Amino acid sequence: MLTIKNLHAEVEGIEILKGINLEIKAGEVHAIMGPNGSGKSTLAKIIAGHPSYEITKGEIIYQGEDLAEMDPDERARKGVFMAFQYPVEIPGVSNSMLMREAYNEVRKENNEDPLDPLEFEDYISEKLKMVEMDPSFLERNVNAGFSGGEKKRNEILQMAVLAPKLALLDETDSGLDIDALRVVSDGINKLSGKENAVMLVTHYQRILNYITPDFVHVLVKGKIAKSGGKELAHELEEHGYEWVTAKTEVNGEAK
Amino acid sequence: MTDISKENLFIDRLIGSYGAEKPTNARVQVLQEEARNSIAGKELPTTRHEEWKYCSLRTLNKQTFVPAKDITNPSLPDNVGDYIYPEAEHHHLTFINGVYSEKYSKTDKLPEGVIVANLAEVLDAGNPIALEHLGKYAKWEDDPFAPLNTSVFRDGAFIYVPRSVKIDDPIQLLFINTDEKEQYVMTPRCLVVGEQSTEMTVVEDHIGFGDNVYFNCPVSEITLAENSHMTHVKLQRDSRQAYHISRLAADISRDSDYKSYAVQLGSQLSRSDVKAVLTDENTHATLDGLVMVNGDQLSDTHSIMDHTMPNCTSHQLHKCIIDDDGTSVFNGKIFVREDAQKTDAFQENRNLQLSNTGTAYAKPQLEIFADDVSCSHGATIGQLDPEEVFYLKARGLHESQTRQILTYGFALDVIESIPVASIQKRLSKEVEKFTKESQSIKEFA
Secondary structure (H helix, E strand, O other): OEEEEEEEEEEOOEEEEEEEEEEEOOOOEEEEEOOOOOOHHHHHHHHHOOOOEEEEEEEEEEOOEEHHHOOHHHHHHOOEEEEOOOOOOEEEEEHHHHHHHHHHHHHHHOOOOOOOHHHHHHHHHHHHHHOOOOOHHHHOEEOOOOOHHHHHHHHHHHHHHHOOOEEEEEOOOOOOOHHHHHHHHHHHHHHOOOOOEEEEEEOOOHHHHOOOOOEEEEEEOOEEEEEEOOHHHHHHHHHOOHHHHHHHEEOOEEO | OOOOOHHHOHHHHHHHOOOOOOOOOHHHHHHHHHHHHHHOOOOOOOOOOHHHOOOOOHHHHHOOOEEHHHOOOOOOOOOHHHHOOHHHOOEEEEEEOOEEEEEEEEEOOOOOOOEEEEHHHHHHOOOHHHHHHOOOOOOOOOOOHHHHHHHHOOOEEEEEEOOOOEOOOOEEEEEEEOOOOOOEEEOOEEEEEEOOOOEEEEEEEEEEOOOOOOEEOOEEEEEEOOOOEEEEEEEEEOOOOOEEEEEEEEEEOOOOEEEEEEEEOOOOEEEEEEEEEEOOOOOEEEEEEEEEEOOOOEEEEEEEEEEOOOOOEEEEEEEEEEOOOOEEEEEEEEEEOOOOOOOEEEEEEEEEEOOOOOEEEEEEEEEEOOOOOEEEEEEEEEOOOHHHHHHHHOOOOOHHHHHHHHHHHHHHHHHHOOOOHHHHHHHHHHHHHHHHOOHHHHHHO
16 A cells, blocks of 8 residues: 655655655554654654655555655545644634535545535434544534544544545544543544554554554664564563664664 | 826825715815814825825826716616515615615614614704714724715715614614616715614625626714614625725713624625714624635725723634635734723634635724723635545535635634624625635646
8 A cells, every 4th residue: 555665754854754664555554653752753744645754765556556745635635644643723714514525535546525513413423423523523613622532533523524545533532531532542443444544653652552453663863773573562662762772773873 | 206196196096076065054065174174185094104004005096987866867677576585575776886775775663763764864854863974873993984984975875873762673674785887986875773672683785786896885884872782794795896985983871782784795895884882881793794705805894892891702703715816914903991991801813824825914903091801813725625625525525625624614603693694694605606616726636
């Protein structure tokens, strides 16, 4: 589904990604872990098409197409979804309006008729239950005045509505209490299946107690320093990121 | 230097075109004569004048207008009734080019003692309340336009609400300005008197039906006695070639609450000076505004919020959307007089620029003479937030759709605070139209 080859990227002239290679297939869950500043969030943002980052070398192929050639909205309509680390508050736009417009764009892309507000209400009511959100959330402005946990649940609700092929979850677990983490994880588990893939960017191992990854990659200084199965996360939990950084660096230089 | 003879002065020419016809009431005659004398021989202010720094009247100065009442057979569209808001079905006054139209006005179902009528008729009949308040509040330093209106006005609206009466539905004042070959001037006048413990909503709606040049120079005076509540909505949708220069003064007494929402959409040049005087303790005033300019439109709002006594609050949220080569000007003065302790004043001017060629001038001016007050003010000029744009695009919304939605969102809090549903709907459509036609948004996409 997604093939990343020798990806280099920078922001404002500073190189953040220094040669990432990654293959994600349908049905897989990949966890991208790493210390702060390793470039893991950057990777998610670049796949989603954030305009601040520039790809300087390498390529991102999604379903056989070059993602770098597509605007973020085109990527989204083709099934790429990013749950934001810091969901943006949009004053004056109701949650239900945003989700209906967004969902209808995806439907148009798939040559399906758009849903009217009533049909959409039926469609979204079951999704609300999945993330244990009250229908009143739909009438509130997008993320405006939401608590941190509510914002993250709202991201998962949007994911449920849009049913993406590739979901990029950018530190969705950070800052959540256990109850909210459970709700969010349950949602993600229900939404992942054979047809779609999940890339889970996380700083903490804790969410992997709820979501079982097929692969774990550790990003250090813009490169994948180590890849493995779910057991890698446990080793990281035990030894900390120093365990990987120590193995890959001598006196701060890459081995 | 060329010597401009007095006959060539804009104000003199304009007043001269009205002839010698006088109102029947002697007191009104005196008022009009005084006003006439105060501006005779005066020139229009230039941009050298601090209050007119960004608003040039040079093109207006060159125009010639005939009094709108002299256009005897206005080209009236047959759907005038469509412009009455359903909420105001039972009480509305319609003015065609500033002239009262009995045919399109209706004032049934009003509570006893309430007067909603043509001001000219009320003054002719010598109504003592109207005579007492007329001309008392609309006063600005060095201003020719309020006196201009005073010297020649005839028709307008008089609204009187007696003690402890609440009018549930809004009263609409509809000003229809028709498409004519001749350039005309009109000077509608509104006077609203609310006695103690009254409640009302008044909607002032100025609509231009063509693309013609005319000059609309309205003045509104509001006076609210103790414990009254009034919501005042003004929609300016004049012709794209029109000049709209208006004055609004509100005099608010103890325990009263006056809320004004002014929306400026039309005119090539619109200038509104608004003034709220909080004359006693525990009064509240809102002067919110929404301005949308594109093409080469200029919209200038000068406001005065005058806190004279303790424990009063005021609110001003003034939002401008600027596209193409449009210009918005906001000058907001807040006075907090020596006695006005515990004043809580809020003022915010936010400007959203959709194009790279628009201009916004923002000038908050606070003059505080009391020492125990809370006054906040802020002014921002900016474009749509790139993070917000990215967030919506990352949800699959097209660039133009994203920018339309965010622009709408910017305008929405002012629209939502207007408590008349059909005006909210009308304004939502206006914003939608504005953003859909925006060349800047199209170019982004």
